[in-house]
Amino acid sequence: MTLKLDDRFVTPFVSEDELRAMLPEVKAAADKVKNRDGKGADFLGWQDLPVNYDKEEFARIKIAAEKIKKSCDVFIVIGIGGSYLGSRAVIEFLKSPRYNLLKKDTPDIYFSGCNISGSDLDELMEICEGKDVCINVISKSGTTTEPAVAFRCFRELLEKKYKNKATEHIFVTTDKSRGTLKEFSTKAGFETFVVPDAVGGRYSVLTAVGLLPIAVAGIDIDALMGGAQLAMKELNTEPDAEFTNPAYKYAALRNILLRRGKCIETLVDYEPYAVMFNEWWKQLYGESEGKDGRGLFPTSVNFSTDLHSLGQYIQQGQRTLFETVLAIDKADSDAKIPNDPANIDGLNFLSGKQMAEVNETAMKGTLLAHIDGGVPNILLRLADRSEKSLGYMIYFFEYACAISGYILGVNPFDQPGVEAYKKNMFALLGKPGYEEMTEALRARLN
Ligand code: PA5
Numbered sequence: 001m002t003l004k005l006d007d008r009f010v011t012p013f014v015s016e017d018e019l020r021a022m023l024p025e026v027k028a029a030a031d032k033v034k035n036r037d038g039k040g041a042d043f044l045g046w047q048d049l050p051v052n053y054d055k056e057e058f059a060r061i062k063i064a065a066e067k068i069k070k071s072c073d074v075f076i077v078i079g080i081g082g083s084y085l086g087s088r089a090v091i092e093f094l095k096s097p098r099y100n101l102l103k104k105d106t107p108d109i110y111f112s113g114c115n116i117s118g119s120d121l122d123e124l125m126e127i128c129e130g131k132d133v134c135i136n137v138i139s140k141s142g143t144t145t146e147p148a149v150a151f152r153c154f155r156e157l158l159e160k161k162y163k164n165k166a167t168e169h170i171f172v173t174t175d176k177s178r179g180t181l182k183e184f185s186t187k188a189g190f191e192t193f194v195v196p197d198a199v200g201g202r203y204s205v206l207t208a209v210g211l212l213p214i215a216v217a218g219i220d221i222d223a224l225m226g227g228a229q230l231a232m233k234e235l236n237t238e239p240d241a242e243f244t245n246p247a248y249k250y251a252a253l254r255n256i257l258l259r260r261g262k263c264i265e266t267l268v269d270y271e272p273y274a275v276m277f278n279e280w281w282k283q284l285y286g287e288s289e290g291k292d293g294r295g296l297f298p299t300s301v302n303f304s305t306d307l308h309s310l311g312q313y314i315q316q317g318q319r320t321l322f323e324t325v326l327a328i329d330k331a332d333s334d335a336k337i338p339n340d341p342a343n344i345d346g347l348n349f350l351s352g353k354q355m356a357e358v359n360e361t362a363m364k365g366t367l368l369a370h371i372d373g374g375v376p377n378i379l380l381r382l383a384d385r386s387e388k389s390l391g392y393m394i395y396f397f398e399y400a401c402a403i404s405g406y407i408l409g410v411n412p413f414d415q416p417g418v419e420a421y422k423k424n425m426f427a428l429l430g431k432p433g434y435e436e437m438t439e440a441l442r443a444r445l446n
Contacts, residue, residue, distance in 0.1 A: 002230060002383045002392040005246035007253070009367050009377035010322075014256050019243060022252040022407075026239045029406035030248070033399075034236070038406050040413030045198025046398055047236075049206055050228035050391075057193060058221075061208055064171060064191060065215035069106055072134040072169070074127065076154055077213045078113035079138035080146045081283060081418075082201025083173075086394075087213035089280035090205065093273050093390055094219050106218040112154070113137070113147030121153060128157060136171040136216075138209050140195040142179020145422070151181075173208045200413050202284045203398055206391070220387045227391025235399050246380070247396055250324075251404035253378055257322045258296050258408075262376065264321035266314070267300040270359050273385070274326060275302050281397055288405050288412040295408060304362050311366075315373040322376040327363060330384035331356030 032038030033047060068075055077084055088111055091099055100108040112124055135158065137151045158166040172185040173193040185192045193208030195201075204210065206228055215221050235247045243249040254265060265285070267278045278300035289295035299321075301310050314321065331354065339351035350358065367377050383389045405412025427437035428445075 001234060001246070002227065002389050003246060003396050004381045005249050006379040006381055007249065009325075009371050009379055010253055012371055013260075013322075013376040014253060018256055019249070019252060020241055022256060023239060023241055023243075025255075025407045026248045026252050026403065029251070029403045030239050032406050033402050039411035043198055043200045043203070043413035044402075045196050046200075046203035046206070047402070048232065049196075049199065050225055050232045050395060053207070053225075054194070054196075057208060058211070058225075061193065061211050061215055061221070064193075064212060068134045068136075068171070068216050069218075071132060072107050073131040074133045075107040075109045075213070075216050076124065076128075076133065076135045077109060077111050077138065078135060078147045078150045078154065079111075079173075079209070080114045080144055081287075082204050083138040083140065083144075083147065083209055084111050084114050085202075085276070085280040085283050086205025086210040089276040090210060090214050090219065090224070090390060090394075091217045092276040094385065094387060095217055097272055097275065099217065104218065106216060107134070109213060109217055113150030116146055116149065121150065125153070125157065133158065133161070134169045134171065136173060136212055137181065138173040138195075139179070139181055140175055140201050140204070140209075142174045142181030142183075145425070148181075171212065173212065200415075202280075202287055203413075205280070205394060223387035224391040224394075227386075227388035227393075228395040229391075230388070231392040231395035231399070235396060247400040248403060250378060250380070250396075250400045251407060254296060254322075254324075254404055255407045257376055262320060262322045263296055265296045265298050266321055266323045267298065268303055268323050268325040269300075270303050270326075270363050271328065271385075272302060272305075275300075277326075278302070284397060284401050285404075287415045287418070288401050289408055289410055291410050291414075291417060294410055303366060304359075307362075307366065314370060314375060319374045322378070323370060324378045324380060325363065325367065327360070327379060327381045328383075328385055329381050331359075332385045 033044065036044050077087060091109060096102055110124055110127065112121065135154045137147060139147050155170070158169050162169055167189050170190045171193070172181060172190045173195060174181045174185065176194045176197070193212060195204055195207055195209055199207055206225060211221050214224065235245060237245050239245065239248050243252065267281050269275070269278060282298045282300060285296065285298040290297070314323070333356060335355045337347070337350045337353050337355065337358070339348060367379065371377055382393055402412050423437065424441055427434035427441050430438060
């Protein structure tokens with residue numbers, strides 16, 4: 001399998017019997033996904049997306065990506081939450097967190113509309129000066145404030161720069177028929193791509209939402225989808241008592257641990273290129289499960305960096321957390337530690353060793369230390385750092401999230417809690433229609 005679950009570091013905490021006892025719950029959850037009759041079933045479009053996607057649009061994404069590559073130096077992706085995390089995670093995982101600094105024949109890519117920071121916007125505007133710019137505004141609802149504000153600013157920039165040719169530099173990904181953005185795009189004649197009805201934001205990385213920016217970065221989107229197809233085939237199985245399906249095992253283990261009071265899950269990686277993948281994962285699990293007073297709190301760490309900041313807490317702090325460790329089996333670097341004849345730093349015991357081997361050893365040592373400290377560790381081993389493997393892992397986490405959410409008893413596909421801050425912000429900013437709330441909130445703040 002492209003992704004394996006190694007349970008050696010969690011079995012000291014969870015017995016085989018406990019795991020087996022979860023089988024009926026896993027079966028019930030898997031049936032809900034299969035029969036599409038659980039909570040939020042209207043948003044199960046991601047489940048067969050790797051085979052059941054719009055092939056015509058997929059081809060158009062590739063054409064648009066080529067056009068963008070040829071016509072711009074800077075590509076601004078405007079979106080928030082599920083409308084940017086997936087593409088950013090994939091680009092950083094497969095290319096680099098320093099993608100923009102690499103020697104390449106693809107445009108620099110920046111993300112905007114994922115905050116309300118004036119200084120971030122100023123900086124991006126300055127970066128765009130004297131450069132050819134294209135933008136891709138992404139919003140399923142078409143009404144989210146952060147990307148809408150950024151779109152306004154970048155549209156102004158493009159209209160000043162390209163006059164009536166600005167339209168050619170604007171690409172829109174939104175709902176097929178609803179929302180302000182859709183209406184506006186149709187009128188303005190922007191090239192548009194669709195977020196399918198049945199796919200929620202955090203499950204949308206393998207739709208145009210993620211695929212257009214990913215293709216602009218020069219990543220093979222066919223291979224990415226191929227990996228997801230394989231995962232779809234291998235993971236949509238009948239649950240068995242041996243828990244041979246890693247998605248079912250992962251979903252069951254995290255629910256067992258939660259019931260034991262391990263209410264924080266930390267996703268651990270040992271590669272800086274995986275940091276944004278962790279962010280994508282946090283949204284997927286946090287938004288899918290954190291509701292009705294339930295759910296694990298998803299956090300992440302990047303080791304060995306964070307072993308020197310959060311490692312102390314993990315080793316000896318409150319025993320309320322467990323770790324899910326992501327290991328990449330095949331290293332993609334053969335960097336070696338040089339020999340120093342003078343051995344000034346006493347590190348010659350490492351001379352000639354590959355960095356990958358030392359990193360793997362740091363992981364093994366940490367796994368043992370953390371389980372000794374009372375922290376269960378679920379180890380996930382991904383075959384390599386490739387499009388295919390990443391596509392597989394994306395689908396793995398999506399599928400496991402749905403199963404886990406159903407075991408938990410929540411609707412894994414809605415996010416009602418996200419509205420609370422928006423309403424308050426609108427009311428405080430004086431949006432028409434919110435007058436009553438405005439007064440009440442201002443009174444509370446004063
Ligand atoms: O997963 C989700 O649905 C959310 O995180 C959305 O992606 C996020 O709120 C952005 O919404 P929209 O794409 O409608 O602008």
